[in-house]
Amino acid sequence: MNIHEYQAKQLLKKFKVGVPEGRLIEEGSDVEGRAEKAAKELQAERGNKVWVVKAQVHAGGRGKAGGVKVCKTLDEVKSAAKQIVGMKLVTPQTGAEGKIVHKVWIEEGSDIARELYFAVLTDRATSKVMMMASTEGGMEIEEVAEKHPEKIAKVIVDPTLGYHPYHGRKLCKALGLDNALWREGVEFFGGVYKTFMESDAAMCEINPMIVTKQGKIMALDAKFGFDDNAMFRQKDILAMRDIMEENTQDVEASKFELAYIALDGTIGCLVNGAGLAMATLDIIKIHGGTPANFLDVGGGANKEKVSNAFKIILKDPKVKAILVNIFGGIMKCDVIAEGVIAAARELNLKVPLVVRLEGTNVEKGKELLANSGLKITPADGLTDAAKKAVAAAKG
Ligand code: GDP
Ligand code: MN
Numbered sequence: 001m002n003i004h005e006y007q008a009k010q011l012l013k014k015f016k017v018g019v020p021e022g023r024l025i026e027e028g029s030d031v032e033g034r035a036e037k038a039a040k041e042l043q044a045e046r047g048n049k050v051w052v053v054k055a056q057v058h059a060g061g062r063g064k065a066g067g068v069k070v071c072k073t074l075d076e077v078k079s080a081a082k083q084i085v086g087m088k089l090v091t092p093q094t095g096a097e098g099k100i101v102h103k104v105w106i107e108e109g110s111d112i113a114r115e116l117y118f119a120v121l122t123d124r125a126t127s128k129v130m131m132m133a134s135t136e137g138g139m140e141i142e143e144v145a146e147k148h149p150e151k152i153a154k155v156i157v158d159p160t161l162g163y164h165p166y167h168g169r170k171l172c173k174a175l176g177l178d179n180a181l182w183r184e185g186v187e188f189f190g191g192v193y194k195t196f197m198e199s200d201a202a203m204c205e206i207n208p209m210i211v212t213k214q215g216k217i218m219a220l221d222a223k224f225g226f227d228d229n230a231m232f233r234q235k236d237i238l239a240m241r242d243i244m245e246e247n248t249q250d251v252e253a254s255k256f257e258l259a260y261i262a263l264d265g266t267i268g269c270l271v272n273g274a275g276l277a278m279a280t281l282d283i284i285k286i287h288g289g290t291p292a293n294f295l296d297v298g299g300g301a302n303k304e305k306v307s308n309a310f311k312i313i314l315k316d317p318k319v320k321a322i323l324v325n326i327f328g329g330i331m332k333c334d335v336i337a338e339g340v341i342a343a344a345r346e347l348n349l350k351v352p353l354v355v356r357l358e359g360t361n362v363e364k365g366k367e368l369l370a371n372s373g374l375k376i377t378p379a380d381g382l383t384d385a386a387k388k389a390v391a392a393a394k395g
Contacts, residue, residue: 128159249293270322274296
């Protein structure tokens, strides 16, 4: 799960991490008027001379795409807010289809002396927490990692021992912070670490982390990714979920407890078990096709779940064929077959359907499919299924 920048900043503020103050303006009537009022209030409170109007979407790279505007007058704030709300933002992270902006965050402007990079993430290699810092703030870290890996400092924190000031001092040194800033730096890194741990984050990226001309350290941008499996114990974080930002199929799938991930190919996949689902994607690729999704209906799926899974797959207009690959262990093949038939009838299925069943009650399942009167291509084995699905998708 992800959250917006303004939510990330509110979260960081709770853990005493320095962030600029701001106001949120949502789409609706009189965006200009509300933006002006918010900007005035902010100025009365903070005494800032400059405002920054920032598009709130779950994607980075907004600056270069026109989603971040530094404004020197109230008129500029008004026109920036009006322009950004409703715009389609296309950044390297949104994909070519872009994202419509529904909210803007109006923030007090900061006097930037240095733009740095800081991130905290779960490190699979060490099974610990990794802190990463770089002097190359504002840039995309993937680019820095590729061209100047020596410019990224990494400090590993053992979560059972926690963060200690020496971790922070290592980062201060790597960033070349003035000695006068080290105490604040150590607190800043510690605050972000605490936010990360206590909110069950998997990733927190602050890009840029800035040093202001007044000598303060702040998070000027912030991005979080949370561990979905921990959200049952993070009610406050879960409340920040913005369904409008999520892929509509993902949202539907989470409602029915289906593990669904959209991909960009043409073959819809309905599989039980994550391992078999991965293998199905691989074998489609091997035979020259491209999967449209990963979908694991789980071990105990019933007719209704299968039908919902079909509906989700069919919402993707790129899908040219569907491959059902089920191993009936806990789930019986005849139940799956009933689900497939019911869904195909109800949805008046037009795309070719290839079904491979194996396991408990397989004969009964195959019989049901054969007698359904529907145009279903049966397959024997994984390879046969993949070849048939690839051929079907190519028309
Ligand atoms: P992103 O492009 O989506 O990562 O958005 P950011 O929040 O990182 O903003 C992009 C860039 O806008 C930053 O790297 C800064 O250079 C600039 N920027 C953002 N806020 C301010 C501000 O308060 N003052 C100034 N001068 N520049 C800002
Ligand atoms: Mn950024």
